[in-house]
Amino acid sequence: MLSRMSQVDHLTINSVSSSSLCQIGDSTQMVLKTRALAVKREFPFFYGREGNFDDYDVFNEPIPQPIIEAVNIQVNNLAPIIKVNRINIKGCSFSSVIHIGSTCTLDAESRIKHIRQLEGDTPKTPDVGLEKQLDNLSNDLQE
Template sequence: MLQRSSVVNAINVTSASFACTIQLGDSRIINGFSRALAVQREVDIFYAKEGNFSAYPVFSEPIPLTPINEKLTISTHNTHPVIKVNTISILAMSSSGILHVGNSENVSMEARVKHIRQLLPDQDEQ
């Protein structure tokens, strides 16, 4: 793997939550993975046995990855093997977000979210 120095003058991240990563420098493998149930209700009710990911097929369906069949030829020459960044400003990162300054050999990112809206029946329907 190509090695370079990563130089960042300033990083300002206001908020980072739910397994976010900030990395300066090279990495061999980056795997970001996040899954969430987003439930919106008109009435605030919580049932104790909610949140079973296996109940929703969206969390277990395989993701189709189309193979790259094109022949790729890459030639690089780095006269100055330094990645220079002046300032990085991020308002918010969430759900396995990754800020990475450097080289990576393998990167895999996956996010799966099931949105559920539970509305009260219309008064006209009752």
């Protein structure tokens, strides 16, 4: 862990939501994940338990991982404290973090599929992956 102290005299946060975090102090690991289907309909009509994350590629694609390279750096912290007078935050949402302190590992992921269903639009099948499309086509041909 890093050995610097963080001091904030005044912190104001209006809203923290949707798998977000406000962490004051040091932490070893933070894992923040959000999955959401956002359906906008011209008329608010809901069918109950609708929507399956597995039907949409955006929820199944692998997350690209950063390239890790060895970097030689030398840090000389002249002051053992990071001092801030005031922080004003309007909002923090969808797998984000407000963190005052040190952390080793942060894993944050937010996946949202926006769907608009307006009057006159023809219904479309979800953006299922090629493999699922081929399976569906094969099943249709067998019937």
